[in-house]
Amino acid sequence: MADTTATAVRPTAHVITLAGRCTAPSITDTTDRDTIALHVAAENALSMALGLLRNPQGSAADLERATARACRAATMLKRLSAAQAEGGAA
Numbered sequence: 001m002a003d004t005t006a007t008a009v010r011p012t013a014h015v016i017t018l019a020g021r022c023t024a025p026s027i028t029d030t031t032d033r034d035t036i037a038l039h040v041a042a043e044n045a046l047s048m049a050l051g052l053l054r055n056p057q058g059s060a061a062d063l064e065r066a067t068a069r070a071c072r073a074a075t076m077l078k079r080l081s082a083a084q085a086e087g088g089a090a
Helices: 033-054 060-086
Strands: none
Touching (some): 033 060
């Protein structure tokens, strides 16, 4: 005999799919020192911003510093992108 027990159906939440590391664009010239320096600067700025944001005792000043680091990272990424389009570091 079939199970006739009623179960509540919950609507599913909207899921945002994030790209994995394997889909990220790669740097074509990894030997160019300026390109590597821009990449490192962007990663360090993002890491610092995340560190400040993850601090459970974070203050308004920490949020301001995290915002500044994120803006710096965006600038470095913009320069890196322009350098890749031109074939070398800017």
